[in-house]
Amino acid sequence: MRVKKYLLAIRLLGFQPDEEAQIAAMLGEAPPGGPAFTCLVEDSLQDPDLYVVNGEDLRALAALVDIEPEAGELALIVGPVEMAFPCAQIARPLEPARLCSMLTDLAEHHMAALQRIRDRGLALRPERRRRQRLDFDVTDPALYQSRRRPRPSGAILIIDKGGALRDHVARLLAVHKLSIEWTDSAAAALHLCEETPVSVVLINTSTPDIDPYVVCAAIKSLPNGSRIAVVFLINQAFGYDSVRARAAGVRGLLDKPVLDRHMVSALKKLLSLPA
Template sequence: MQSKRQLLSVRLLGFPSGEGAELGTALAHPPRDGPSYSCLLGDSLQEPDLVIANGDDLSALAALLAWQPDLTRPALVIGSAGMEFPCAQLARPLDMFQMFKLLTEMARKRVDALTGMLAPEAPPVHERRRRIRLDLDTTDPADFVKMRRHAPNGGVLIVDKRGALRDHVARLLSAHQVSVEWTESAAAAVRLCAETPVSVVMINTSTPGIDPYALCSEIKRQEGADRIAVVLLVNQASGYDTARARTAGVRGLLDKPMADRHLVGALKKLLSLPP
């Protein structure tokens, strides 16, 4: 019996559109004797299994270091970074055969680390900035304490054509005592956000009769709704309008289908729950 291939979600950092598209195409057609790969869209809230960064882009390298790569969080730098990184590096012109060979070895070590054979020395840091600084940070720590907002205290509202996802999310978050509600109506979603404490709204973009971008805009127009995180559940084949999403105030997207660990990880960050 043929064993199931390991699937790794990949985030590409800092590549020009042409090179990024070329890498995405290559990763979509990997060698048969290694893992398969799925590139995350730019606005995806899912934590990647693997990061590939452009070594010629300072912002990408800063984001890579903030991600804190290790055996369980492998990363690859492509290009002349000009310095050593705690991860693998490949020079340009890129040899695809060498890249896939290296990625396969990284994937094997990741599995070993996750199963306890090569336990990481320190646990990953779960609280990270959304905007990576490129300069030296000399800010007084007390100023950051003043800027820090209180953790969300609302629940999760799911907009979908059926309640099955609501039941599933409620089971996943049962240990955290987070309320999870469901509706298939845009009007009901707006009303619930106005009348009940809601911290996260998850909108399935395939829900009949729902314009997810218009619904997000309507929610965000309400008083106090700036702290509500609106997340779109998107099938990559159905498309995602980045410009409309950002104009409407969408926090980001999650791809369908997704593993429970990715769903729980995203919700924990949005709700400021402990790891």
């Protein structure tokens, strides 16, 4: 069986920019009849389906184990590895057809495993850690306790040209009984963020007459702005500027079209919602 007409999100770890671009170009020309692939940018909040990791970068291998303890099911290692590592491996120079084929096989096994979890009635729990896991942690537990914050309880505000996305997100998160608002106006968005509790702002960057960077910076400059997570929803035509985004205080981005599972996972992380 092959995965048909399915978009797989790939996170690249440990590659130099030129090789990263080369791999992204290979995956962008995936053979017909199988899945399509997209490589996530560093600021993406989307959960990757699979990882492609430089086997010669020890920090990337350590990061993979920290992010995904079950790395063997989710990762493809490029090049030689100096230690035993429970992952599929592919040698350099990379052959596009073989790279896509191996990732497709990994995806099939992973999706079958997820389906078995769902069939057992178990929930898929999103990762919520914001800091790297420590192998041997001698930190005073009181320090961690002092860092704990109450779960965000404000609304989700969606800035978009119409209310369809607001209605869809409301359906996706109906069980959590959240307040979800919508506006197509920068001024109205600032007023809502200033006068009412808002925890997350989703900005569709294709909304007419909206400069998402300017709106984000204005939201973050509000007295309560530091507690509001601003997320961009972008398409391929949008020239995302990571330096400008970080300066404005953008928490991250999601690529359109956003699959329901990616939208729900991102919002659950941002709002510390139960699985």
